[in-house]
Amino acid sequence: MDEIDHGPLRYCPADDGVRLAYRAQPGHGADAPALVLVHGLASNSTRFSEFAATTRLRGRWTLLRPDLRGHGGSMHRGSLTRERWCADLVAILDAEGLKRAVFLGHSLGAQVVMELAVAHPGRVQGLILIDPVFPEALGGVMGRVRRFAFLNRIAIVVTRALETLGVGRRQFPYRDLHALDVRTRAALRDNPADDISRLYMKPRADLRFLPLTNYLQDLREVVRPVPDPARIGTPVLVLRSGGATVSDQDRMRDWIARFPHGQQVTIDADHWLLTEHPRAAREAIDDWCESLVRERRE
Template identity: 35%
Template sequence: MRACSEHWTASGMFYRCYGDQSGGTALVLCHGLASNGSRWQELCNQLVLPAGWRILVPDLRGHGRSDWRGRVGNRQWLDDLAQMLDDPSIVRYVIGGHCLGANLALRYVARSSAGCLGLVLVEPMLPLALQGFMRVLSRCGGLLSGVAALIRLGNWIGIYRRVLPRLDLFELDRSTRAAMQVAGTDHPLRRRYAAPLHDLRYTHSAAYLQALRATLQALPSFATVKVPCLAFISASGLFGDPLRIRLALSQLSDVAIHELMARHWIPTEQPDALCQILSDWLSDRK
C-alpha cells in the first residue's frame, strides 16, 4: 500500500497525494463524469513509479469531497488544477485522466505545457466520435445548461440534498468484477456504471449536468499538443467509435495508442494492462 496524504487547494478542491510527498515530478490523474479520485486508488497502489515521483489525484470540483453547488465546468477545473500544481516543489508533471478527465487533461496541456512531460488519455470523449445516446446529448448542450441553471437557483434558495453518500470506486470495481465473473456478461458493469440515476445518488444534480455538458464540449486542436501522449481506447466502445477515436488521436505529433478489450471503463475492466503499459511508458519520461 503506497503512502497517501490528503490536501485541499485554496479554491476548495480536495486531492490526495500518493508516493514521495516531496518528489519533484508529479503524475496527475483526473477522474471521469460522476466519479471521484477513488477511481485511481487501485492504480496508485500498484503503479511502478520512477524515483522522485508522486501521484496527485483530485476530486474535481462538484465531485466527491470537493463539494460544490455553484457554476462549474472546464474553466473552473483548469484553474483548480493549476492551483494544485502551483507548488514550488513540483518541477515537472505528467497529466492524464479517464473520460471527462482525459478531455480535461488535454485542455490543460493545450492551455499551457510548461514543465509537462506527457499526456495520458484513457478513453477520451471526442465529440466527432460520439455514438448512441451520447451523440444525441451532444446536441442538447443549451438544454443541459438551462436545466442546471434552474437547479442552481433552487440550491441558492435552499433546495438541495444536505448529505450525499460517498462513492468508493475501489470497492465498486472489485464487486463489479466479481459480479461479472458470476454472470458471465458485462451486464453488472453497465447496470452500475452507465446508469444516470445511480450516478445522481452520489453527485449534486446541477454539478452532474454541468459536468455532462463539459464532457461533450468541443476540444482544442490536437495541433496545440506538443508533448508525448499515451492513449487507451476501448475496443467495444460504448460511447465512442474506436476507429474514429484512433484516427483522431493519430493526428497527435507523438502518440502511442493501445486498444484494450473494454466497453468504456478501462480502469475497471483492464486494470492490470493499464497499470503495466502506463508503468513502462512513465519509465521513459525522465
C-alpha cells in the same frame, strides 16, 4: 485486491478561495517526477486508488489524485467548467511545489488534461489519456446528450435557480469507487455476457453522491468541443478500449492520429479500462512513464 487504503485527503485553496481536496503520495528525492491522475464524470480520486497502490511508479514518482471541483472532497455548488478545473490543477501543483507533471485523465478527465496542455503547456510534461472523449465520436446515450445539449443547458439554469432557493441542498456521502469496481468485477465473473455499461452508466446511483446541477454540468463539459489534438506538442499516450458502447471507433482513430507525438495502446474493454483490465492498463502506463523519464535523461 478487495480492500485498499485510499490515503488521507489534503486540501489547498483555489485562486478563488474554494477548498480543493486531493490525495498525495510523495516520490523519493527532490527531483522525483510527478503524475497527476484526473477522474471523469461523477467520479472522484478513489477511481485511481488501486492504481496508486500497485503501480511500479509508487515511491519513485509523486502521485497526486485530485477530487475535481464539485466532486468528492472538493464539493462545491457553483460553476464547473474544464477551464476552471484546469486552474484548480495548477493550484494543486503550486501547493505541492511542482513546476511540471505528467497528467493522466480518464474520459472527461482526459478532456480536462488536454485543455490544460493547451492552456498551460509549461506545466505539462506529458499526457496519458484513458478513453478520451471526442464529442464528434460519441454514440449511444452520450451521443444523444450531445444532440440535445441545449436541453441540458436549460436544465442547468433551472436546477441552479432551485438550489439558490434551497431546493435539493444536502450533504453527499463520499463514494468509494474501488469498492464499486470490486462489485462490478464480481458481477461480470458471475455473468460474463453482462454489459458493463449497464452496470456503470446509472445516473440515479451517481446522483446519490453529487448534486444534480453538478452532474448536468459534467455532461455539458463532456459534449463541448475539445482542443484540436494537433495543438498538443507534448508526448501523449492514449489507452483506448476496443469496445464501441460510448464512441465510434473509426472517428476515434482519426482523432487520435492527430496528436503530433502520440502513441496508442488498445485494450479489449468497453470504456472502463481500470475496472475491466487494471493490470494491462497499469503496465502500459508504467512502461510509458518510465520510458519518458529515460528519454529526458538521455
